[in-house]
Amino acid sequence: MKNNRDTSREDYMSNRVMAVFTAAIVMLLGLTYLWNAYDVGRTFFAAQRINNILIWVSAAGLIACIVWLSADLKRGRLRNTILNGAMGSLFFLVLLGSLLLVRYNYMVARRVLYIIIPGIAILHLIYCSYQREFFVLCLTHSAILFGLWIMARTASDKLALLAAIVCLIICAAAVLVFLAASRAGGTLQLGRARLRVLDSDVSRTAAFAVYGVTALAVVAAYILGAPLAYYILYAMVALLVMAAVFFTVKLI
Helix, strand or coil: CCCHHHHHHHHHHHHHHHHHHHHHHHHHHHHHHHHHHHCCHHHHHHHHHHHHHHHHHHHHHHHHHHHHHHHHHHHCCCCCCCCCCHHHHHHHHHHHHHHHHHHCCHHHHHHHHHHHHHHHHHHHHHHHHCCHHHHHHHHHHHHHHHHHHHHHHCCCHHHHHHHHHHHHHHHHHHHHHHHHHHHCCCEEEECCEEEECCCCCCCHHHHHHHHHHHHHHHHHHHHHCCCHHHHHHHHHHHHHHHHHHHHHHHHC
8 A cells, every 4th residue: 555655746746737737728728819819900909918918927937937947956956846847838838929929920829839838738747657768758759759840841941951950969969868867877967956867777779779760760851851751750759659658568
């Protein structure tokens, strides 16, 4: 039978996941209402003012979260504070959506945020429920999938090249992080603070294999372009699904 501490931690994690998903739903509903207000003449200027206020408030909140996190790192601690985690993501997403409305239009903002907001909520669920190595894998491959999507969709050679370079940098950085963490008992040193990256031993061969295959897929997607880049993107999604099955079985 689980002790009270384990039960309390599980309840805390469950409540935290539910709070993040609820915030994601509320955020999407609020942004949808704001986007719709831009389409109506009599509410356009009011929506514009609200959007400008959101830009300043979210920018200030994001800066405050970064300052708070920097202070925690200098003190040698990384706490799951509201300002450091959930609120930082919230301010960033609101700022991103508001800037997209100003720079482009509500359709672009909707397409981007309807993927990013649920994606962050799912990553938070994985962070709370799964091993740290699976969370790192999902985090890196979420960014890589976005890069592959850009390569499959864009008509700009420069943008496709930039996306490919960023994806390759992510692959190289991930391998270095896994290697450094495996030598230090699964943790990374960030200033005085220690950040847990691995919950179990991850072999160098596995890290090189996963991110090596991913790097080759990125290069192939850049060279081949659409529509073959879409199939490579689907293959990366299949890789994440197989990893999810593997780590879910490990939890049982």
